Amino acid sequence: MFSPVDHRVPRVNVPLTDCPTDFALRPGDYANTLFICRITSWPDNSTFAEGRLVKSLGQAGEIEPETEGILLEYDVDFSEFSEDVLRCLPQNLPWTIPPDELSKRRDLRKECIFTIDPATARDLDDALSCKPLPDGNFEVGVHIADVSYFVEEGEALDIVASRRATSVYLVQKVIPMLPRLLCEELCSLNPLTDRLTFSVIWKITPQGKILSEWFGRSVIRSCVKLSYDHAQSMIDAPDRLLSAEELPPCAPQHPIDEIHQAVLNLHRIAVSLREQRFQGGALRLDQMKLSFTLDAESGMPQGCYIYQYRDSNKLVEEFMLLANMAVAHHIYHRFPQQALLRRHPPPQTKMVDDLAEFCDQIGLNLDFSSAGALHRTLNETLGTDQYSSARKEVLTNMCSRPMQMAVYFCTGVLKDETLFRHYALNVPLYTHFTSPIRRYADVIVHRLLAASLGCGSGVKLSGEEVQKQASHCNDRKTASKRVQELSAELFFAAFVKECGPLDSEAMVMGVLDQAFDVLVLRYGIQKRVYCSALQGLENFHYRKVGKKSEITLIWAAEDPEQGSIRQEISVFTLVEVQLKADEAPMKYSALLKRPTEPAS
Incomplete structure (x- = not known):
């Protein structure tokens, strides 16, 4: 009898012949x-399914076997790249850009261009530049790794990348979409090295108004690899220059x-762009994200912390959004039947109505009429005491539940243009262009952009083929997101055990008839x-009003003379x-600590 880790899956009878040879003698x-x-089958008249054992992974409770189990369950291809695929890569190393390729591109190697990424990042997709102009405006560039130069349509490398569709980021490693020679070297915009890029360059005012834009293939030489911490230090202390020792070469x-x-x-322009986006009706539902510090030798979690999303992150995000929107408009108008875009449907009406009724009932003034109205009221509604950020986190989580997933689609297949909209960004057209090293959708967008500019081969895919690939990218993105969550859960369980x-x-997020959910702050x-x-609990009573x-x-009192303690639990209740x-x-539980006096 096989017991799945996921309790939603039935238990499975497997043949004894599939089991290890000594299983019958020593099953323990x-x-x-x-x-x-x-x-293999699940008869209608049986509680249990029938199946076959495929392989043994190792001991439960160890990071690597558990991780392999997660990857296999969600069908993530983590095999080595085949010889056929590796033959598609440049064979003469070290590789240099061919002179005829250089002559076809805008040469930006003398410009001040740099990357801003997490300190540990090795696949550097995007770089930025910002040059002051004599008229007081700026020339701002977003420069993206030109992956489509190396990944030719229809080759073995292209086929495996399209199947993988995305890199998968686990706590301890990355399962790459492309071979490491590309994603960490030839395509990665490493500093002090000539790299092929696709650029979007704007003339832009200090207030973020776009005066002109240019798209094209280019070549850059990044002058430094900044981390988010480096950029944040510059933003926090604008008058203090970092020394050469504090920066990479x-x-x-x-x-x-x-x-x-x-x-x-860039920061000043980004602040203006962000302000305009939210004034224009955009919504952002930020949720806490747990990060880990790992022991260099054992790979086990030493500590964990909540990731801080700061101004340096926002700076990069604003220009990536701007580039994605600009490219979306460009490829849609050039290829209205074949453009690969990304849409975000509005939230589910019934769930929004229920949440609105709940908020009314507890006296919270949230406006669900549009993305912008929700963003504004969510940020205005919760007071300024020490727990207001926790209440906002709980409410943000509630507001996320009715939200639908953003999805890739082909414009020729979806006939109603109003369905193209991106609800959260509140824009008519959006796509993904800025991460082709780790997302296959971006590779297709690069090919469409190149074809539209006459600097690439024509678009070979039909609208139906683009839609089929878009659907596959959606499926793999959903699986990748779930694998990432399960990897974090696995490492946190190991941290709790250690x-x-x-x-x-903790703050209560939701109440059921025999349990309640908490956000552990x-x-x-x-x-x-x-x-x-709950040990020491004498009884509990559930009730629902509206x-x-x-x-x-x-709770039973610790001192019998005091009598029992009543504790009221509802949304926003603070508990220990x-x-x-x-x-x-690799499992852990949350237990409520007995209150010493009734909770307020």
């Missing part, structure tokens, strides 16, 4: 072994003060607390929880 030896099982022809000034100018029990304040994780698991659910917990490792491998 395999109680904690992870296997992959394939369901810089190109000698671009002094540090030139780079520093370019970052500050360092727990962990105590934290110290770690940004969400966990369900089951009333039946859309509002509440539970009253009745303890995270504790379970006996089952």
Whole structure:
């Protein structure tokens, strides 16, 4: 009998002949072994499915077998690239740009162009430039790795990249879409090295008004690899120049003060662009994201922290959004039947109506009439005390539940142009152009853009073929997102096992009839607390009034003379929880700590 890790999947009868040879004699030896099982049938008259064992992964509770299980379950191809694929790569290394290719491109190698990425990033997709003009405006460039130069349509490399569709980012490693020679070297916009790019260059006012734009293939030489921390230091202390020792190696022809000034100018323009976007009705629902520090030798989590999304991140985001929107308009108007765009449908009406009714009932003035109205009222509504950010986090999570996923689509297949809109960004046309090293959709967009500019071969895909690839990219993106979440859960469970029990304040996010969900504030994780698991709980009572659910917990007092303690649990209630490792491998529970007095 095979018991799936996911309890939604039925248990499976497998033939004894599939099991290890000594299983019948010593079944207990395999109680904690992870296997992959394939369901072959599930008879209508049986509780259990029938299946075959495919392979053994190793011990449950160990990071690598558990990770491999997650990758296999979500059909992530993490095999080595085949010889056929590797033959598609440049064979004469070290590779240099052929002179005839250079002659076809805009040469930007003397410009002050740089990358801003996480400190550990090795696949550098995008670079930025910002040159002041004599009239007080700026020439701003977004320069994206020209992956389509190396990945030719229809070749073995293209076929495997289209099948993988996305790189998958785990806590401890990346499963790349492309071979490492491309994603970490030849396509990566590494500093002090000539690289092929696709550029979007605007003439733009200091207030972010676009006066002109240019698209084209280019060649750049990044002058420095900045981390988000470097850029943030420049933004935080505009008058203090970082020393050469505080920065990675810089190109000698671009002094540090030139780079520093370019970052500050980009930041000022980005602030204006962001302000205009939200005034124009955009919505952003930021949720806490947990990051880990890993032990260099064991690879196990040493610590964890909530990732800080700062001005340097926002700077990069604004110009990537701007480039994606500009390219979306360009390729749609040139190829109205074949453009690959990205749309975001409005939230599900019934769920929004229920949430609006709940907010009314608890006295929260949220306006769900549009993306912009929701963004504005969500940021105005929650007060300024020390727990307002926690309440906003809970409310943001509630508002995320009715939201639908953004999806890729082909414009020729979807006839109604009003359906092209991106709800959260509140724009009519949007696409993905800025990450072709890690997203195959961007590679198709690059090919469309090249064809539209006459600097690439014609578009070979029909509208139906573009739609088929778009649907596949959607499926793989959904799987990749889930794998990323499960990887973080796996590492946090390992952290709880190693360092727990962990105590934290938590805020209630939702109430069920026998349990409630909490946001654990110290770690940004969400966990369900089951009333039946709470030691010292005498009883509990659930009630629902309209859309509002509440539970009253009745705790036995530690001092029998004091009588029991009642604790009211509803959305936004602040509680103390303890995270504790379970006996089952890589599982942990959230337990409520007994209050010393009734909670307010």
